[in-house]
Amino acid sequence: MTATALAPTFAPAAPATSDASADPRHRVLDLTLRDARSAYALAASCVEVYKAADDPGFLDEAPVIAHELPLTVRRHLNSARRDEATQVTVIRGNVVERAALGAIPGHGSEADTEASQVYDTLLVLYAALLGDITGRATQQPGRADWVGLFALGDEVRVPVLDGHWNAHPDDSLTDVVVPTGAVCFVDNRDVAHGRRSFRAGSDGADHRLRRVDVVRDLPRTRVD
Template identity: 30%
Template sequence: MELDAARAAEARELTAALAREYPAPDDEGFLRAARDRAAALPRQVVEGLARLRYDDGPPGAVVRGFPVADGELGPTPAHWRERAPEATLLHDYWLALLGSLAGEPFGWATLQDGRLFHDVLPIRGDEEAQTGHGSSALLEFHTEDAFHEHRCDHLLLLALRNHDRVPTTLASVRGVELSADDRDVLFARRFVVRPDAEHLRHMGAEAAAEFERPVAVFFGDRDDPAVRIDPPYMAALPGDREAAAALERLCAGLESRLSDVVLEPGDTLVVDNQRCVHGRAPFRARLDGTDRWLRKLTVTRDLRRSAGRRTGTASRVLRG
């Protein structure tokens, strides 16, 4: 889905109007009104993203063409703590509008100070990290926040800067060929998925221990399963060679189906986090203010599911 020049100008004006009307993109009043306000977007975008809410929808979509002026952004921050909020103000309103068509935005107390809108950018010292702040290491394919039962249904990535055309990698679990025996194993609670390094930095040992309980990799429809997988942070239960082999074959199948998506400034990738894995190719970070910079938003189909895990009744932030 691509905005032509006229539609792009209208989209920018809509976000500018929202910035005048609401105090911030994470304002609760705006977030509750966002889906209604998104009705003003092109029909192709509204209908295309609404389809993602259903089980038979596509595994992802790209909306291209929101205006991004590189010179107005300022340098890519050296750290997510250093971003100037006004630099991404209109982009965040745009991200929220698109996200509202797929679900309800939420965040994590253990990520980026509990903010709803996150920065994906390289950080000095994290070059080899299996997180959104790595660079020289391949970011292996994974389900976003796979360790948690209230992980997002959809993930949105909006490119602000990508001079080096660093690709995001994607693969759908649909079409991965597995034996009936492997499927049975993957539907069983024979695996452990642990929090990633970013969550662990702000999570106590007691909280992290909760995620040592066995879980299944597949769930839902046996003929069209959803998946939770994060190879660097998961394993079969100790001594369960059958489960380890089934997981290895699933990983090989997903690896063989990976494709590259290069996001240009203004492109927003929407990923079905239940049926699609994503990652990132390695790149050399210059750390000079010109590196790849994305904004990220996670959404859930039903915010009420996580009521007992959020920081407050009216909060959109999960404790982790």
């Protein structure tokens, strides 16, 4: 796969006054066109070498390669990693070519397509700046510190529940807007993320999320 094979387009950045930026605990970065292209090109070059985002060689190298991402991205995610008050961090305006992705597969086992690899790879590169990536098949007991989501379909709202709720969880529930082309990382130590019910559209491309789980300290997840 090459960067030109997907004929990339760019998801327009949402306005700075969107839901995600209303809460000071939710940090948002709107990529410039130049930075979006640079991040996409880096991910595409990784696909050329490693073919798949879950390639063990790529997962080993991702924390190093991630430092070739645009400086604005590295600063944004480093701030989220260091700031205990940040509950959600969002990167908007990434390259997405929905036509190349096609319709949503009927089963999760069919979701890993050739066209999806560049987005999975970019999500892993972003995640590598926050910690160590764990996959569902190999994840050890205990929940992830960060849950990362990449919206490749229509805008979605990710409900997050403040970790300090008690008898009235609805009072602590906030929807984080994740537009097409946005990556959202939820700090799973402080808040819990969920999903509301939704009605799928007729085009088969409205609700499409890619996910990655991240831990800050991989050795602590090891089973003795």
